[in-house]
Amino acid sequence: xxxxxxxxxxxxxxxxxxxxxxxxxxxxxxxxxxxxxxxxxxxxxxxxxxxxxxxxxxxxxxxxxxxxxxxxxxxxxxxxxxxxxxxxxxxxxxxxxxxxxxxxxxxxxxxxxxxxxxxxxxxxxxxxxxxxxxxxxxxxxxxxxxxxxxxxxxxxxxxxxxxxxxxxxxxxxxxxxxxxxxxxxxxxxxxxxxxxxxxxxxxxxxxxxxxxxxxxxxxxxxxxxxxxxxxxxxxxxxxxxxxxxxxxxxxxxxxxxxxxxxxxxxxxxxxxxxxxxxxxxxxxxxxxxxxxxxxxxxxxxxxxxxxxxxxxxxxxxxxxxxxxxxxxxxxxxx
Amino acid sequence: xxxxxxxxxxxxxxxxxxxxxxxxxxxxxxxxxxxxxxxxxxxxxxxxxxxxxxxxxxxxxxxxxxxxxxxxxxxxxxxxxxxxxxxxxxxxxxxxxxxxxxxxxxxxxxxxxxxxxxxxxxxxxxxxxxxxxxxxxxxxxxxxxxxxxxxxxxxxxxxxxxxxxxxxxxxxxxxxxxxxxxxxxxxxxxxxxxxxxxxxxxxxxxxxxxxxxxxxxxxxxxxxxxxxxxxxxxxxxxxxxxxxxxxxxxxxxxxxxxx
Numbered sequence: 100x101x102x103x104x105x106x107x108x109x110x111x112x113x114x115x116x117x118x119x120x121x122x123x124x125x126x127x128x129x130x131x132x133x134x135x136x137x138x139x140x141x142x143x144x145x146x147x148x149x150x151x152x153x154x155x156x157x158x159x160x161x162x163x164x165x166x167x168x169x170x171x172x173x174x175x176x177x178x179x180x181x182x183x184x185x186x187x188x189x190x191x192x193x194x195x196x197x198x199x200x201x202x203x204x205x206x207x208x209x210x211x212x213x214x215x216x217x218x219x220x221x222x223x224x225x226x227x228x229x230x231x232x233x234x235x236x237x238x239x240x241x242x243x244x245x246x247x248x249x250x251x252x253x254x255x256x257x258x259x260x261x262x263x264x265x266x267x268x269x270x271x272x273x274x275x276x277x278x279x280x281x282x283x284x285x286x287x288x289x290x291x292x293x294x295x296x297x298x299x300x301x302x303x304x305x306x307x308x309x310x311x312x313x314x315x316x317x318x319x320x321x322x323x324x325x326x327x328x329x330x331x332x333x334x335x336x337x338x339x340x341x342x343x344x345x346x347x348x349x350x351x352x353x354x355x356x357x358x359x360x361x362x363x364x365x366x367x368x369x370x371x372x373x374x375x376x377x378x379x380x381x382x383x384x385x386x387x388x389x390x391x392x393x394x395x396x397x398x399x400x401x402x403x404x405x406x407x408x409x410x411x412x413x414x415x416x417x418x419x420x421x422x423x424x425x426x427x428x429x430x431x432x433x
Numbered sequence: 434x435x436x437x438x439x440x441x442x443x444x445x446x447x448x449x450x451x452x453x454x455x456x457x458x459x460x461x462x463x464x465x466x467x468x469x470x471x472x473x474x475x476x477x478x479x480x481x482x483x484x485x486x487x488x489x490x491x492x493x494x495x496x497x498x499x500x501x502x503x504x505x506x507x508x509x510x511x512x513x514x515x516x517x518x519x520x521x522x523x524x525x526x527x528x529x530x531x532x533x534x535x536x537x538x539x540x541x542x543x544x545x546x547x548x549x550x551x552x553x554x555x556x557x558x559x560x561x562x563x564x565x566x567x568x569x570x571x572x573x574x575x576x577x578x579x580x581x582x583x584x585x586x587x588x589x590x591x592x593x594x595x596x597x598x599x600x601x602x603x604x605x606x607x608x609x610x611x612x613x614x615x616x617x618x619x620x621x622x623x624x625x626x627x628x629x630x631x632x633x634x635x636x637x638x639x640x641x642x643x644x645x646x647x648x649x650x651x652x653x654x655x656x657x658x659x660x661x662x663x664x665x666x667x668x669x670x671x672x673x674x675x676x677x678x679x680x681x682x683x684x685x686x687x688x689x690x691x692x
Contacts, residue, residue, distance in 0.1 A: 294549050294550070294551075295549065297551075298548040298549055298551060298555065299541060299542075299543065299548050299555060299559065300545070300548050300549070302531075302534075302535060303538065305524070305526075305527070306524060306535045306538070309524040309525065309526060309527065310522060310523070310524050310525070312486075312518065312522065313518065313522045313523070313524065313595075313598065314535075314538075315505070315506040315507050316484070316506055316510065316515065316516050316517075316518070316522075316599070317507075317510065317535055317536045317537075317538045317539075317598065317599075317601070317602055318507045318510035318511060318515075318538045318539035318602055319507055319535075319538050320505070320507045320508075321507070
């Protein structure tokens, strides 16, 4: 690190020094916010709170994947399908082959990854709304195929009785156990996303979304990086799907309709698509919202809609944009 | 002088329109060549074909002996042919420094694993890319703007930054698409001076499309004149300016040079 500083005349604003990167007002704000929050379910120790907390983590993982994809300026409506591919791959591996849970997640990642590379090569040349439509069609195609292959997928009945998750002989089907597992999985996901985005790969992503012709004229192969982003994001969705299958114990084609993708997009936009923590914030706000609003009965959907519009109207950078501004104020910069 | 860029029999048709009609020309090492002609003569099309934005209907482009015809832009950059854009083109949200680092992508591409774990190789190439970017910033004399967001710079500075972003890719042939477009006389004078000093220091060849006759005559060693996709003149600036066909087709008509 020291020889790097010598060759580098740029002051501390430079990006590539790991220790300083963690010690920003922004990361401090997020730590102050999330560490107590993450510990909260363990203190309250209620089965309902654990359930919500697990769903928040699950949604945050899956939304993080979408956050990587939108970095190259592509909005995927197939995110539900990739979560579904991961869920089926993992569940089938556990049920039919007796594969251990963690290994089944690796298979889920692999299946989603292979599917993403194939689909990506086919549709990533499409721009804007055409890409969105193509991914929407893929999501429907996935659902149809699952319905048409009942021997494998269980058809409309889906796959039930997916065995509880087990890691090294330790069953984590209990709510606290599963919560700790999925919280760690979320932390690992965020770490991987952070590693991708702070690296030259992330820089190439930003260049492609910032100014595509200029990025190309600078020698950046856009297709390769778009496929990389699409695949990384879809792999994360696949792993999330695998975890979801193990937690819920039941999956069917109806679990992964395009509404799944739409909900993921909403969480990403509300949380903030420019920040690594955006997906976590989005999941944190929107996952419990229906539960909180349940007592309002008929009004539930309306209040949900009004909340969404308010957030989109008054926080264009999502909630994370707000926190970034707060962090900037705290650190004294304007 | 050896020819580095060889364009042979380049034809480009868009439906019934022939934008380039068997165009052939050469650019020599360290030479500055101006590509001029009235609007619609095919200058920008020629640029787009050479830089890989368009694949030609027929004909070939060779650079330093290798065929680059129809390759995608990002591959052509690797051969040392780098272009700028007519309008301002920068990464608006990134700092000036980051813009130039980005422009040098071909010099800092390292392996996926090294990138992901910020390995020694990645750190070294990134540091080198930043050093190189700072060098270019000093060359342009805009040190005080190094950390400003590119989108907030003045029009003239953005144009200059566009040039630096292209230079970061270490071109041996720089393609400039109307570098002076939208600049006033004084600014284009400054830009011409900058291009001249850059060319001198980096020892590169330049091919530029431009309407400002002053800029062309002050910068170029040679002019190529297009009309309706065909080459009608090719030679030293003074000679071409006297060519009756050129005066007739272009210079005579458009002498107030504010196109």
